[in-house]
Amino acid sequence: xxxxxxxGDNIDTDxxxxxxxxxxxxxxxxxxxxxDPSFHxxxxxxxxxxxxxxxxxxxxxxxxxxxxxxxxxxxxIASSFARIFYRNAxxxxxxxxxxADATAKFSQGDDVVVDRSNGVISNESSGxxxxxxxxxxxxxxxxxxxxxxxxxxxxxxxxxxxxx
Amino acid sequence: xxxxxxxxxxxKIKGTVTPGDIVEVPIDFTSGHExxxxxxxxxxxxxxxxxxxxxxxxxxxxDHLTPSPNQRAITLYNRCKExxxxxxxxxxxxxxxxxxxxxxxxxxxxxxxxxxxxADSHSCTHGAxxxxxxxxxxxxxxxxxxxxxLWLQVPDTVRFEFVGDPETxxxxxxxxxxxxxxxxISGALNKAVEYGGPVVGDLPMDERFTMANMTxxxxxxxxxxDPDRRTRKYVDRRTDAEYQLHSPDPDADYALTxxxxxxxxxxxxxxxxxxxxxxSLSELQxxxxxxxxxxIGSCTNGREADLRTAAKVLSGNTVDADVRLIITPxxxxxxxxxxxxxxxxxxxxxGATMENPGCGACFGMRTGALGPGEVAVSTTxxxxxGRMGHRSSEVxxxxxxxxxxxxxxxxxxxxxxxx
Numbered sequence: 001x002x003x004x005x006x007x008g009d010n011i012d013t014d015x016x017x018x019x020x021x022x023x024x025x026x027x028x029x030x031x032x033x034x035x036d037p038s039f040h041x042x043x044x045x046x047x048x049x050x051x052x053x054x055x056x057x058x059x060x061x062x063x064x065x066x067x068x069x070x071x072x073x074x075x076x077i078a079s080s081f082a083r084i085f086y087r088n089a090x091x092x093x094x095x096x097x098x099x100a101d102a103t104a105k106f107s108q109g110d111d112v113v114v115d116r117s118n119g120v121i122s123n124e125s126s127g128x129x130x131x132x133x134x135x136x137x138x139x140x141x142x143x144x145x146x147x148x149x150x151x152x153x154x155x156x157x158x159x160x161x162x163x164x
Numbered sequence: 165x166x167x168x169x170x171x172x173x174x175x176k177i178k179g180t181v182t183p184g185d186i187v188e189v190p191i192d193f194t195s196g197h198e199x200x201x202x203x204x205x206x207x208x209x210x211x212x213x214x215x216x217x218x219x220x221x222x223x224x225x226x227d228h229l230t231p232s233p234n235q236r237a238i239t240l241y242n243r244c245k246e247x248x249x250x251x252x253x254x255x256x257x258x259x260x261x262x263x264x265x266x267x268x269x270x271x272x273x274x275x276x277x278x279x280x281x282x283a284d285s286h287s288c289t290h291g292a293x294x295x296x297x298x299x300x301x302x303x304x305x306x307x308x309x310x311x312x313x314l315w316l317q318v319p320d321t322v323r324f325e326f327v328g329d330p331e332t333x334x335x336x337x338x339x340x341x342x343x344x345x346x347x348x349i350s351g352a353l354n355k356a357v358e359y360g361g362p363v364v365g366d367l368p369m370d371e372r373f374t375m376a377n378m379t380x381x382x383x384x385x386x387x388x389x390d391p392d393r394r395t396r397k398y399v400d401r402r403t404d405a406e407y408q409l410h411s412p413d414p415d416a417d418y419a420l421t422x423x424x425x426x427x428x429x430x431x432x433x434x435x436x437x438x439x440x441x442x443x444s445l446s447e448l449q450x451x452x453x454x455x456x457x458x459x460i461g462s463c464t465n466g467r468e469a470d471l472r473t474a475a476k477v478l479s480g481n482t483v484d485a486d487v488r489l490i491i492t493p494x495x496x497x498x499x500x501x502x503x504x505x506x507x508x509x510x511x512x513x514x515g516a517t518m519e520n521p522g523c524g525a526c527f528g529m530r531t532g533a534l535g536p537g538e539v540a541v542s543t544t545x546x547x548x549x550g551r552m553g554h555r556s557s558e559v560x561x562x563x564x565x566x567x568x569x570x571x572x573x574x575x576x577x578x579x580x581x582x583x
Contacts, residue, residue: 010349010438014548019199019527022236034549054350054383058546060285062203062301083354083385084285088301138186138315148303149210152310156212 001124002048002074004110006103007035009052013064013085016056021063024070031067045072048114050106052078056085065089075114077102077121077132090139091148097121097132105130167321167418168388169356171410172296176279183320183419192278194308195223195264198230198240200283200301205247207306216251217312223273224248224255225264227522229530237530262521265289265377265463266494272402276391276409281314285380286463286545291357291388292369292376293399294409298386319356319385320419322347323412326363328427333579335473336371337465337543337563339363340378341432342424345442353383355419358412360390363426369398370469377464378545381439388412431578433541434561437549445566448576453560457540458483458571459532459552460564461492461524465543468498470564475507477568477583483515484574490532491516492524516571528552534559541570 015034021027032039049055049068055078056064065088068076075095079102089096095116099105106112111124122129135143145151166174173181176189196204201224208216216222224244229237241258248255254273256262265286267273274280276294280287283305290297300314308314324343343359344351357379364372372389379387389395391409399407431445460466460474471493483489491511493499499521502508511518519525525532526544534540534553540560542552547559562570565579572582 012546012548014546014551018550019529022199034555054353057349057383058285058380058548060283060287060299060301061199062303080350080353082350082383084299084301087304091301091303136186136317142315148307149207152307153210153212155311 002046002112002114003044004048004050004106004108004112005043006106006108007049007051008103010054010057011035011051012058013056013061014058016064017061017067021067027063027067027070031071040071043071046074047072048074048112049076050078050102051076052103053080055081057082060084062088062092065092065094069094075116079103090142093147099130099132165413165415165417167356167412167416168294168358168410169296169319169321169386172277172279173316173318175277175408181318183318185318187316187318188313189279189316190313191221191281191308193221193223193274193280194282194305195225195268196283196305197228197264198226198237198244199228200305201247202240202243203302204283204305204309205243207303208309211306211310213310216253216309219252220254221312222251222253222309223264223268224253225267226256226258226261227263228527230258230261230522231520233530260496262495263463263466263523266466269293269373270402270495270497272399275399275403275405275407276395277407281308286377288379288384288386289373289377289463291379291386292372293395294388294391296386299380319354321356321358321416322352322384323358323360323418323421325361325421325423326359326426327361327423328363328425328429330363330426330429333431333565334426334429335563335565336367336374338429338432339424339426340375341434341442341561342429343422344378344382344440345432346422346424347382349382349438349440351382352379355384357382357384357387358390359387364389365392368469369394370467373467374464381545431563431566433566433576434547436547436558436560439545439547439561445576445578453576454539454574455487455541455570455576456538457532457534458487458489458567459525459540459542459544460567461490461494461519462526462544463494463523464545465564466492466494466524468501470543471498471502471507473564474568475510477565477579478514478516478572479510481514481572481582483571487571487574488532489516489571490519490525492519493521496521525552541567541576543567
């Protein structure tokens with residue numbers, strides 16, 4: 001069971017991970033510090049972030065999804081994501097789910113169960129489950145491979161005639 | 165029928181794309197800097213390749229933390245250098261450093277019709293010359309360096325038409341701020357953007373780069389400026405390569421279209437702490453907004469036209485005693501131009517600090533960090549809380565003319581008041 005931590009619209013990458021966050025320790029300690037400096041003390045392994053529109057807008061720095069993953073985020077659920085953040089999250093294996101009006105469907109502290117493989121997010125506190133649109137097949141392939149780098153290595157194996 | 169984004173990607177994959185398609189696109193160019201490249205190198209080393217796909221299509225351009233202000237920065241710089249040497253990529257070491265998005269088109273490293281996916285969110289800048297430029301993260305950058313291609317979802321396109329007759333001193337920066345103010349910071353989320361109309365057609369190339377640069381601030385993937393003779397002239401002066409300069413079809417399908425009426429448009433300012441928090445300058449004169457620092461430079465406004473405008477406003481004036489004015493040319497070529505044409509003399513005479521080429525004060529880690537409660541007027545592209553320094557500091561985004569005029573008076577000021 002995960003606990004939901006709620007955020008609003010347009011949470012940008014500088015708020016998620018400031019430019020000073022770049023090492024294991026600072027990535028964790030400064031995670032979401034632009035919105036809530038004590039976030040890292042409250043958020044635990046397996047918890048989820050629920051946010052509004054345009055989550056992860058701003059910089060291309062991959063430290064933003066990385067800081068959330070290092071702090072233990074199980075998934076990020078948002079009404080919509082900024083494109084670069086969405087790519088980065090998938091590339092590093094942090095599951096992202098789009099659910100319309102996400103912030104109206106969850107409250108701070110709700111108990112949430114994420115069924116990654118079926119894209120079903122259950123709000124145990126309200127008793128309502130939501131289905132997130134499935135990723136396009138190509139992205140599923142990347143996720144199944146374990147991330148973009150692993151996907152690339154599989155491609156090399158295929159090219160070189162190695163069986164997988 | 166087709167937008168510029170669709171035409172460009174169709175040509176690249178030698179097929180026909182429609183919005184929503186996911187395609188693996190050949191990459192003509194990619195680049196990275198000290199923040200984004202070192203983690204990309206870590207990922208690159210996990211890929212089973214010996215070297216980059218094409219050393220001439222990969223540029224290592226340290227610009228964020230060069231010259232290095234601290235130990236962490238020099239570690240990152242040296243990692244970049246070591247990688248560039250090992251793989252024989254393009255490399256611009258300290259002494260030749262420039263801001264990447266100023267340098268790349270200036271040196272003709274990319275040409276219209278190219279796809280450039282690079283590890284910096286402001287890679288959308290290059291749509292000003294018809295390049296499908298877009299920011300990606302470090303893992304994507306690693307993959308692009310290894311394979312010379314990346315996956316891309318073909319975006320829908322949003323179109324802006326700028327019509328009417330703006331007042332004097334209105335620049336490309338004011339037009340793009342007006343557009344972002346109109347649609348908000350997710351107004352073009354995950355979509356390509358086209359900028360056209362007679363007002364944009366009158367802009368010099370440098371100001372078109374400013375507009376394309378801020379496309380990401382409305383969530384856009386890339387931002388194309390309608391091409392014309394001026395575009396061709398700019399490109400032809402910098403390269404002998406053949407290129408494809410795409411214009412949108414007159415009946416192209418757009419997700420959304422906006423007309424921005426520029427009649428009597430004043431200089432625009434984005435107030436703290438969001439780029440879409442846009443007001444006309446006159447709305448910020450009562451009560452006055454006092455500033456502690458003014459910044460002219462960055463990938464948004466560190467080009468020749470910006471430096472000339474700043475010099476024009478500062479000429480014969482003196483920077484207010486309580487203001488720190490930092491001017492950062494976007495490239496070493498421009499640093500030389502400033503010296504040779506006397507702009508440097510004008511800046512120093514006025515009391516500005518001239519800084520080495522690069523990103524400058526934009527993100528508060530190389531130079532010009534703001535203290536608690538301090539206020540800056542800046543020509544950069546982001547004013548989110550804490551970006552330029554202390555969390556309680558505030559950044560107002562404006563054009564070079566407004567930033568220079570405000571440096572003279574110590575408060576947000578219309579350029580006509582001092583120039």
